[in-house]
Amino acid sequence: MITCFEDLSNEIFYELFDFFDSYDIYEIFSNLNSRFNHLIIHSSLPLRLNFSCLSKTSFQHRCNTILMPNVHRIISLQFSHHLIIDDFFTSFCLDSSFIRLEILILQNIKSDNLIPILTTLALLPRLYSLTITSIEKIQSSNDVFCLIIRLPVLKYCKLSFELWNQHINLSLNNNEYSSIEHLIINTKYNLDQLNNFLIYTPNLHCLSCEISTLNSKQITMSIISMNLINLYLKLEDTSFDEFEWFIIYFSHQLKLLHLSTQRDIEFLNADRWEQLILCHMLNLRKFNFRHQIINDENIINYHRYHLLIDKFKSSFWIDRQWFFTHHHYKSKDFTSWIIFYSIQPYRYKYKG
CATH class of the missing domain: 3.80.10.10 (Ribonuclease Inhibitor)
Structure with a gap:
């Protein structure tokens, strides 16, 4: 049974070192003892x-x-x-x-x-x-x-x-x-x-x-x-x-x-x-x-817009599980936009 940090194998230490910058590894471990000094300095790490x-x-x-x-x-x-x-x-x-x-x-x-x-x-x-x-x-x-x-x-x-x-x-x-x-x-x-x-x-x-x-x-x-x-x-x-x-x-x-x-x-x-x-x-x-398109009555006809996006609900799109939605938002310059975008299909979990 492993009772302390030093009892870990060299392989586990090498895996842990992957999460650190190499300079930090040197600073933390190289002067602890001869084993770590060898692991850090005298290895192919x-x-x-x-x-x-x-x-x-x-x-x-x-x-x-x-x-x-x-x-x-x-x-x-x-x-x-x-x-x-x-x-x-x-x-x-x-x-x-x-x-x-x-x-x-x-x-x-x-x-x-x-x-x-x-x-x-x-x-x-x-x-x-x-x-x-x-x-x-x-x-x-x-x-x-x-x-x-x-x-x-x-x-x-x-x-x-x-x-x-x-x-x-x-x-x-x-x-x-x-x-x-x-x-x-x-x-x-x-x-x-x-x-x-x-x-x-x-x-x-x-x-x-x-x-x-x-x-x-x-x-x-x-x-x-x-x-x-x-x-x-x-x-x-x-x-x-x-x-x-x-x-x-x-x-x-x-x-x-x-x-x-x-x-x-x-x-x-x-x-x-x-x-x-x-x-x-x-x-x-x-x-x-x-x-995305600018939300301006002079640019976009809302009736036409909704007729267009409703066609993305046909069997062609559903069969491929390609689903979409839309919402309104304002950018940093306060321009109003409508955004139409893909969403991931809701996946039911089968419970047997």
Whole structure:
């Protein structure tokens, strides 16, 4: 029978350590006794380092006591301020010595630092997850996207930055493709910008992005990953006609569609949705939909609105267990809105 904390096995301690920042583990456990000292310092325990909200002194201390002696054990690095990022990459280069680094999070980075850092990331043999948030618009967007696409084992990529350029023209060879499977873009891009990036991601399974059709000049969409089955879209200035035009290029393999739209009341045309799904989305299993429209008598005819949303109660929607409701609310600028959205079906519990 286990009678005290120290009687726990090493394996249980390793599982507990997963819930702590590696620096906290060092501070708490490394000087307790020889056993914990060995567990922390003289082992292959993976290290996750979070350089967030630190003074320059604390940052240097963490680098000297944990990072420098254990570069080969680090699997995750997270930064949350451009000054800390500057300090780190002035002292270190993320080269092949970081042989286990899998996850890199760069929050609030300055645009000037992005290309030098991305250039070194290609040397990391196990980097599969990259998150970038920039505090400035990106000027050299072509170079940035090319460097991301060339990361050899990247699977997960989350990007939150605006672009100066309206058009992306990537200088890549025909045989250069990204290994990205899960892509999140938290900034509004037009169709041209998005399309010129997606043609280099043939392994993409899941895409989450905000699309604008303003300033989009491309007549046809390029072939997007045949593996794309989960799509999360936010549309603010796009009509149903425009949405229907580009969604058919990759809708046939979709299994999940999560869609947020605004303004155009045609998005509430249930008959049109039914035709689109039956003709182009036969594999669709989950449909999460949210549409909001300004609550103004000059914009919306309430009788027509209710006639439209009532059609989402037909057998087509019920058979698929896709249910919807609506309510009214006011935004922070006191604009009144009506929101129509998906709800999860109520599931009865069988009691035998």
